[in-house]
Amino acid sequence: MPVLDSDQSQQARQEAARLMAEGVHGVALTWVDNAGITRAKAVPIGRVPHAATRGVGMSPVFDVFLVDDSITTSRHIGGPDGDLRLVPDLGRLTVLAAQPGWAWAPVDRYDQQGRPYAACQRLFARRMAERAVAHGIEVRMGFETEWVVLREGEDPCAGPAYGMARLAALSGYLDDVLQALVAQGVDVLQIHPEYAAGQFEVSVEPSDPVGAADLAVLVRETIRAVSLRHGLTPLFGPAVLAESVGNGGHLHLSLWRDGRNLCRAGEGPLGMTAESEAFLAGILDALPALLAIGAPSPASYLRLEPSRWAGVFQCWGLENREAALRFITGAPDDPEAANAEIKCFDAAANPYLVTGAVIAAGLGGLSAGATLPEPTRGDPALTNGQPRLPQSLPEALEHFSASGLLREALGEPLFGAIAAVRRAESELFDGRAPQAIADATRGRY
């Protein structure tokens, strides 16, 4: 357990008193399980200093929960025994603008002896970020959040894709989403109508990998709370209508050293440095296995169809929205802007597993001195030779299970639990019609 020194304990008490004075009564402590569901325990604000020192109890069996709340088992994790301590990260304690009386903090999980829990997804993300730092690389990341809203089962804002008509129809709602995010200190880059019926998107400033995953949780829960206050049902699942464009959870990343963006001003392809090239080549190579992390639900494979900007081909390209890896150089006078976007991931993914696993794959490429193939121009669906990414969860799971790189990075308990959850969800939905899979998952995340 992170033993708090007397200064930190004092700070925790002060922080709790400050929030109490602001009218906060309860703090939701969240973590995201291997099925991609954000689970919560809450404590009264006065218990926060205690929670920060001793943690709050929760069973390890949640690591093998499925999207429908049924439970599978794995070699290291499963069964009714044992307990873990959820320890809030008070550095992220945020008053929730759309849930009066409530604040939020993400947790790290420790065992009862106070040792870091081997299968904690957030500690995994931190370990991988630290590994990158040990290579002299600071990774910056940001998730895009796409979601669909329904009112009594219907699209509440009929209007064209990306249409101003949609923004007008729900302008009060979108204003509240924006205001709540800004009040919580979130640096919003864009908020806009997306392609599918009732679909919107928010993107936020990049931050460190753990911070980016925390933000993904905070952004989603804020959208959820505002939606419910407006009588809207938010759907974050990968597939809403099985035959249409789904919800992506694209991840942007850039690599930095001493304040310099390694995705630009180098000798590599499209002006990136050799290190960036190797890192991105590692990610591109590992994408079939990474899909079991970033596209983790049977519903993910309903979304992963060509011509939906979901990036289903294992290739990369300059601003190519049909490539799984889209490279963005940015303007010559805007050195911060160069970055890469992984498009094939969706919002069922645990963002901590995503950030950690992507860094592990990137570092694999770096160690191997990997190089990128030629960038893909045009729609890869129309040119031969670009491999399709896995088209089903069992196919992705096969690649994941064979990945020594991800097994080593995640460690056996976490690796085994993820594989067990993927296998069990594949079996759960086996033989079900596409729309039945979408219906069973779209409102769960």
Ligand code: GLU
């Ligand atoms: N909704 C698309 C997806 O499933 C992404 C659209 C876009 O490029 O923003 O990933």
Ligand code: MG
């Ligand atoms: Mg989008």
